[in-house]
Amino acid sequence: MLALRLLAVDPVGLGGITLRARSGPARDAFLAALKGYPRPARRLGPDIDDAALFGGLDLNATLAAGRMVRQAGLAAHDGPLILPMAERARPELAARLAAMMDSGTHAHPLIALDEAASEDEGAPSALTDRLAFALDLEGLSLADIAPLRSTLPGPLRLPRLGEDHIHRIAMLAEALGVPSPRAACLAMRAASAHAALEGRADVSDADIEIAATLVLAPRATCLPEMEEEAPPEVPEPPETPPESETEPEALPDQLPDQLPDDILIEAILARLPEDMLARIARGKARQAKGSGSGDKTTGKRRGRPLTPRKGRLGGAARLDLVATLRAAAPWQKARAAQRPDHAGLHIRPSDIHLRRYEERADRLLIFVVDASGSAAMTRLAEAKGAVELMLAAAYARRDHVALIGFRGTEAEVLLPPTRSLVRTKRELAALPGGGATPLAHGLRAAMELARAARAKGMTPTLALLTDGRANIALDGSPDRARAGEDAAEMGRAIAASGASALVVDMGARPETALETLASAMHAPYFVLPRADARRISEAVRSVMDG
DSSP states (O other): OOHHHHHHHHHHHHHHEEEOOOOOOHHHHHGGGGGGSSSSOOOOOOOHHHHHHEEEEEEHHHHHHHOOOOOOOOOOSSOOEEEETTGGGGGHHHHHHHHHHHHHHSSOOOEEEESSSTTTTTOOHHHHTTSSSEETTOOOOOOGGGOOOOOOOOOOOOOOOOOHHHHHHHHHHHHOOOHHHHHHHHHHHHHHHHHHTTTTTOOHHHHHHIIIIIIGGOOSSOOOOOOOOOOOOOOOOOOEEEEEOOOOOOOOOOOSSSSHHHHHHHHEEEEEHHHHHHHTTTOOOOOOOOOOOOOOOESSSSSSEEEEEOOOOOOTOOOHHHHHHHHHHGGGHHHHHHOOTTOOOOOGGOOOOEEEEEEEEEEEEEEEEEEEEETTTHHHHHHHHHHHHHHHHHHHEEEEEEEEEEETEEEEEEEEEEEHHHHHHHHHHTTTHHHHOHHHHHHHHHHHHHHHHHHHOOEEEEEEEEEEOOOOTSSSSSHHHHHHHHHHHHHHHHHTTTEEEEEEEEEESHHHHHHHHHHTTTTTTHHHHHHHHOHHHHHHHHHOOO
């Protein structure tokens, strides 16, 4: 509720709120509090077009009246705007809303409802970076929320921040690892808004503490390093001076008017929920990511509808009748004067708009498994379980899975790209094991398979499972040094091809050479000496979703 009140004080400077919550009584109670604004809230559809957002030609009214009639867009609305399903908002819509907020011409806050089912998804960063507050109501019921007052203040005159206040907010943003400098600017506006809300002419430490808690803390990526104080040395008691020379103790009004920085940081951390502190401490602060789908392509026949564009009819192109009529409507009177003999609509080639669709490519996960050595059976069993777990989710996510095994002096594609769970289990039942480690051969086979998949419109990701002890070079010779060089060269080639990858170290101890190979592949490096199938599957999914 405090975030809503601050937003009412400075709707332009603070932007809005990202509300992470599923539909339920808790979210309904929060949205009901928006009725305290002077103007009612309006909802934006995730597929809203430019005409509905910024205004434009009203086609139905224009055709009925015989003259051009314009409609006002939602951007001119001076009440709150609610964006449901913000995690599904297209980048084009996020860019338009971001440009609207950057212009400073709007007088309404934006409430982005993030209904993502997992931490890997979220609203576009172009929006969340411009919305001051991020609230999370997940797991809360109506009984957990205090009664929300519906009265909200109007815009107020904001006090200016001094240089010391600006310095302290910047210091707090750096200490909490906040990556965007825009967050510090939003925190400054929030501190000024809180001071105005409390009726103060100057910004105080309490205002900075509130602003940092609401704006900076949800964006924190690390815990600040607090210097441990050394135990104070016990000084020798000084000689007691005469009473006339004794300095009086400091009175309350003589205390410093600013809290020390470490005390201010501790006060902010004390306001954070325990689960957020745990996520930050583990280095897993939530970041908005994509939906984890494959690469986007623009098609003409199927997929998610996009904004129509001008073009020429022909081939597989499909006419967008409404957009074409909207483009031609303003010119009907002028064209009718030029062609009085033509009684119908005047449509010219420049009016033609074509339909466009956004398609997502299928994803291909290529497991590259080291099947050599005495521990091969263990690694293959783990790989089998990971492949089966990924295939179980492939039906819903449209993922393909392939399997490459390398041992002896060669690599073999044991399982071509497939989504068939039955076929996969049958092919995985009798994988061979033992022999030398031709790591470079496995990487080359994976790169060739990835190139073939990309040529078919798929998005490949490589998952390398090995202990890193390469001992067979590309020419088949048992040369450990040459084998390492060949593997590094293939890793750089994979990175140059643009395929995403990850490296899973399955050895009993971390292998330095394998970490160097992961760096050459521009791939994350996981040390999982006792990994089971589920942990491998989770690691792979984190890379593919990123």
